[in-house]
Amino acid sequence: MYITAGIFLILFIWGFFIEPELLTVKRYKAKNLSGKKIVFVSDFHVGKGDISRLRRIVKTINELKPDLVLSGGDYIKGHSGRFSMPVEKIAGELRNIEAPVVSVLGNHDINFDKFSVKNALEQNGIKVLDNSCINMEGIWIAGVGGKSVESSQIELALENAARPNIFISHTPDVYYDVKEDVDLILAGHVHGGQVRIPFWGALICPSKYGVKFSCGDFKETQNRMIVTKGLGTSLLTVRFCDLPEIVVIE
Secondary structure: OHHHHHHHHHHHHHHHHHHHHOOEEEEEOOOOOOOOOEEEEOOOOEEOOOHHHHHHHHHHHHHHOOOEEEEOOOOEOOOOOOOEOOHHHHHHHHOOOOOOEEEOOOHHHHHHHHHHHHHHHHHOOEEEOOOEEEEEOOEEEEEEOOOOOOHHHHHHHHOOOOOOEEEEEOOHHHHHHOOOOOOEEEEOOOHHHOEEEOOOEEOOOOOOOOOOOOOEEEOOOOOOEEEOOOOOOOOOOOOEOOOOEEEEEO
């Protein structure tokens, strides 16, 4: 009984206090992106006391020396912002990223205050896409935010995006709705499930497709999609067998 209790205590400490503070780099290869190194990050969920974690994320991004940084959003911790670091402070730290940054907003950002989050980011040099696109470093970047995206929003975002192009969606649920040909879809939102069982995978994900798109590399249509496990946590501050990650595509 004591051994079992000890194991559960160790797992509890690991899942709630150690693993959420760790950081890994996941690398992918991609064609047709003009030879650029791209970093993709998502789901920061920066709490009031997370300044060290946020600065470590920025430092790691800079050490990777990307040509371009893309973000799937969700900077806010919780939907009300009660447990979140002020967005102005988050954006001020992200300003230290030494590469152009393009972002969409996540559902937590939108539920908190879409306009204040967007304004804070853009005042600190981060371009926010809202059903729109922009040419950065010779690549067209299109983006939609939130967790409920209509096909009309996808079409609007990609309307003027020539190839090569990347489509950023906060949620992977858009995958089958992207009818246009794109070079790469990037998504977050599901956090890899936060809790993954060895040899089984994620237990649950906030997706209409369940755990199917929990994380990884997918090619089931003409388009390829990469889904990141993200950087932070939602609801419970726990991760197990689901290390926070920065994605590098080159």
